[in-house]
Amino acid sequence: MDDDRLDRGRRRFEELYGPGTADNLIAGQKGLAQDLARYGVEFNFGDVYSRPGLTLAQREMITIGVLVALGGLEPQLRGHTRGALNAGLTPTEILETVIHVVQYSGFPKALNAIKVVTERLEECGAEIPPPLNPAS
Known part of the structure; x- marks a missing residue:
């Protein structure tokens, strides 16, 4: 078994x-x-x-959200960022997952996480989407 x-x-x-x-x-x-x-x-x-019941991409999105909310799990967040790409999530979906979680985890955890995720996306050769509301 x-x-x-x-x-x-x-x-x-x-x-x-x-x-x-x-x-x-x-x-x-x-x-x-x-x-x-x-x-x-x-x-x-x-x-x-x-x-059954969730796609691999959905599971990775949830996992990223939980890792962000818990904080302090940067190695796992790096790994699951790559896994999320491999499961078919776009860089925008991955980054928006981190942004979405800020309301539950707070800015320090989300800011730390988005830095790790962005760096990992770049290492994987993914294009980072531009900001929706660029600073003036």
Whole structure:
């Protein structure tokens, strides 16, 4: 049963991050930390991300919103920004997700997040949309 969860998790994870990335995530940890990474692939991607009802793009949009609201999770936000692009979200949709969350998370978290997201989008070669209301 656990092998099924891990295989399902690998497939879903690799839809977002590319071939071999699930095993690289696990192998990148040392000793018992590999167990935690494997649990993440099994549970997060094998169970939750593999459920029906939401598209992969919708799941990534929600994930970005939650990471922004929690704050302090910049490495995960960077990874999920790339995952959101790979799932088909546009840079505008990703950035608007961060802007939308400001009303719940506050400006410090949203400003920190939008910097991380913008930098990651640029690293991925995405075009950053211009401001709707440029400063005068």
